[in-house]
Each structure stands twice: as C-alpha cells, then as structure tokens.
Amino acid sequence: MLAPTPAAGPLLREWLLIGLQSFGGGNATFALIRQTFVERKHWIEAGEFNRLFALVQIAPGINLLALNILIGKRLLGWRGILVSLFGLLLPSVAVATLLTAGYARVQHTAIARNALHGFLPATVGLGCVTSIQMAHTSLKEAKKEGRLSLVLGLVLLAASGLAVGKLGWAVLPVLFLAGCIQAMATGWLRRKAPVEEPTR
Amino acid sequence: MNPLLYFWLFLKASLFSTGGFGNLPSLHHDLLARGWATESQFAESMMVGQISPGPNGLWVISLGYLTDGLRGTLCALLAVSLPPFLVLIVERIYRAVEGHPAVEGFMRGLTLAISGIFVVILLNLLHSAGMITPFWSSVNARPLTIAIAALLLGSTKRVPFPLIIILGAVVGLLWH
Numbered sequence: 122m123l124a125p126t127p128a129a130g131p132l133l134r135e136w137l138l139i140g141l142q143s144f145g146g147g148n149a150t151f152a153l154i155r156q157t158f159v160e161r162k163h164w165i166e167a168g169e170f171n172r173l174f175a176l177v178q179i180a181p182g183i184n185l186l187a188l189n190i191l192i193g194k195r196l197l198g199w200r201g202i203l204v205s206l207f208g209l210l211l212p213s214v215a216v217a218t219l220l221t222a223g224y225a226r227v228q229h230t231a232i233a234r235n236a237l238h239g240f241l242p243a244t245v246g247l248g249c250v251t252s253i254q255m256a257h258t259s260l261k262e263a264k265k266e267g268r269l270s271l272v273l274g275l276v277l278l279a280a281s282g283l284a285v286g287k288l289g290w291a292v293l294p295v296l297f298l299a300g301c302i303q304a305m306a307t308g309w310l311r312r313k314a315p316v317e318e319p320t321r
Numbered sequence: 322m323n324p325l326l327y328f329w330l331f332l333k334a335s336l337f338s339t340g341g342f343g344n345l346p347s348l349h350h351d352l353l354a355r356g357w358a359t360e361s362q363f364a365e366s367m368m369v370g371q372i373s374p375g376p377n378g379l380w381v382i383s384l385g386y387l388t389d390g391l392r393g394t395l396c397a398l399l400a401v402s403l404p405p406f407l408v409l410i411v412e413r414i415y416r417a418v419e420g421h422p423a424v425e426g427f428m429r430g431l432t433l434a435i436s437g438i439f440v441v442i443l444l445n446l447l448h449s450a451g452m453i454t455p456f457w458s459s460v461n462a463r464p465l466t467i468a469i470a471a472l473l474l475g476s477t478k479r480v481p482f483p484l485i486i487i488l489g490a491v492v493g494l495l496w497h
Contacts, residue, residue, distance in 0.1 A: 143374045144483055147341055150376055179428050180411045182335040182344075182404030183378030190405055191412070206402065213375025214382050218394055220369050221383040228365070232494065237361075239493015240486050242464040244368045245443045246471025247482055251342060251377075252443070256436035259429045274433055281434035285346065286441030292346040293337055296434045303430025304423040311422040
C-alpha cells in the first residue's frame with residue numbers, strides 16, 4: 122500500500138538526510154534513496170521505482186540527479202523537483218567544497234604529498250572498478266545477442282581507448298561514432314535473429 | 322580564463338554523457354588543452370568525489386573549486402544540475418521508441434566507449450604523476466601495488482570506497 126503523497130516539508134527533510142548520510146558514492150546514495158522512498162516511507166512503489174531508474178540510465182548527466190528529478194516530479198510536480206534537488210545537493214555540495222578547500226590548504230605539505238602517493242593509485246584502482254562494472258553490464262547485453270556482438274563490444278571498448286589515448290582523437294566524436302556503430306550493428310543483428318517477444 | 326567558455330565546457334561534458342564520471346573524458350581533454358587544469362587536479366577531485374556524500378558525479382564540484390575557486394564551484398554545480406532535467410523529455414520520447422534496437426545499441430556503444438577511454442585516462446594519471454613510465458620500461462612497485470589492491474578490494478563490493486581511499490592514503494604515509 123502506498124502512503125499518501127508527502128508535503129514539501131517532509132520531502133525536503135528526507136532528501137537532506139540522504140544528502141548528509143550517503144557517504145560511499147553513487148551506490149550508497151542509490152541504496153539510501155530506494156530504502157527511504159520505497160521501503161520506509163512507501164511514497165513510491167517498488168516496480169515504479171525500477172522503471173524510473175531504468176529511464177535515468179539514458180538521460181544525460183548524473184543519473185542520480187535525474188532520478189531525484191523524476192521522483193520529485195512524481196510526488197509534487199515542479200515544486201517537488203525543486204525541493205528534491207535542493208535537498209540532495211545542499212549537504213553533498215557543501216561537504217565536497219569544504220573537503221576540497223581543506224585539501225587545497227594542506228596540499229603542499231610533505232604529509233599531504235605522501236598521502237597523495239597513496240590515495241592517487243587507490244583512486245585509479247577504484248576508477249577501474251567503476252569502468253569494469255560499466256563495461257560488464259554492456260558486454261553482458263552484447264553476449265545475449267551472440268558471439269559476434271560480444272566481439273564487436275570488446276573491439277569498441279579497446280578502439281575507443283586507443284583512439285583517444287594513442288591517436289589523440291577528440292572524445293565526443295569517438296563516443297558518438299561508437300554509439301552509431303553499435304546502433305547499426307544491433308539493428309542488423311536483431312533483424313537477422315529477432316529476439317522473441319514475450320506473448321501477453 | 323573565460324568564465325562563459327569554462328561553464329560551457331562543463332555543461333557540454335555533462336550534456337553529452339551519462340553517469341557520474343561520464344563527463345570526465347571530455348572535461349579532461351578540454352581543460353588540459355587550455356591549461357586550465359592539471360592532471361593531478363583531476364585525481365584530487367575524483368578522490369574528493371569518492372569520499373564525499375551524494376552522487377559520485379559531484380566530483381566536478383571539487384574540480385571547479387581547485388581550478389577556479391568558488392566561481393568554479395558554482396559554474397560546475399550549475400553545469401551538472403541542468404542536463405539531468407532533460408530526463409523529463411527523455412521520459413516522453415522513450416515511451417515512443419522504447420525497446421527499439423538502434424536506441425539500445427547506441428546507448429551501449431556509448432557506454433563501452435566511455436569505459437575504454439576512462440581506463441586510458443586513469444593510466445595517464447599515474448603516468449603524469451611520475452608513477453609509471455611509458456611502455457612500462459621501469460615499474461615502480463608502490464603505486465601499482467596500491468592500485469591493484471584497491472581494484473581487488475573495490476571489486477569485492479564489501480569494502481566501502483571511501484575507506485579504500487583512506488587506506489591508500491595511510492599506506493602512502495607509511496611506505497615511502
């Protein structure tokens with residue numbers, strides 16, 4: 122059962138709490154949003170939440186901000202969007218700015234430089250994890266279409282990296298080109314071997 | 322530094338990408354080419370992004386601060402807040418083309434390219450910090466060990482990312 126739609130005050134309060142507590146990046150934030158809106162407050166149905174989350178995957182920019190906007194709109198229209206965005210961003214942005222300002226003050230000390238030599242490679246390692254996770258989801262989709270599609274996926278992955286890293290191509294054209302190649306390939310593969318539609 | 326152009330570079334990068342770090346390749350290229358940011362500022366802002374609360378994508382807030390102070394912070398904030406509003410249009414269009422193979426394919430190609438470019442940029446970061454040399458002619462054990470350990474720890478999904486960053490900093494302090 123869904124709870125009645127919240128007023129602007131309680132909605133703002135929940136987003137502020139999420140913005141303050143969600144240490145641990147996107148996954149932690151996403152988990153907290155779902156827990157708050159679906160499980161604790163019952164303001165949004167679980168199925169509806171999944172549908173919204175699928176939609177934000179193809180929206181430009183930060184996915185979680187797009188999710189925040191869709192949830193706000195669903196609950197309170199444009200007022201909901203403004204309240205939600207403000208509530209999530211205020212604490213997160215304030216903390217990020219303060220941390221950066223603090224870091225900027227100490228960055229030239231010996232301790233900060235030694236720490237940098239530790240956390241920079243750690244950041245690189247974690248960046249690779251993010252990259253692998255993104256590629257993994259896409260390659261899994263490709264594998265469903267057959268071996269040819271999987272090979273194409275791997276080629277696109279490596280070729281984009283080489284084009285930018287070794288040949289110095291501009292990033293946006295490479296992204297666009299990769300998108301178009303895969304769009305044509307997927308269109309062609311599906312026509313050849315259409316995925317069966319589930320019967321209703 | 323032209324503030325309008327600076328804002329446009331941030332906006333463009335977010336507009337034509339998806340996900341928290343999707344804007345990194347484009348920003349990295351544009352800001353470095355103009356000398357408005359350094360490699361290490363990218364690493365530092367990603368670090369802050371990983372340990373701050375909220376979406377990872379807010380790493381650009383930190384990049385804005387490091388490269389142009391509070392004005393940069395506000396530019397970056399506005400630039401990442403606007404593009405997600407297009408989800409309202411996407412929601413409408415998606416109803417019409419939902420499940421079309423070409424649409425799915427395009428999104429997938431985009432994601433694969435971002436992943437590939439991302440890894441190259443990460444290796445460049447280590448390279449520019451003098452931690453690895455081109456073609457691995459001489460390998461410095463410390464950064465590689467830390468990077469691989471972070472990758473393995475992060476892949477388990479059991480250890481929170483901010484904790485891994487802090488562990489990395491501690492190792493850096495003790496081992497030098």
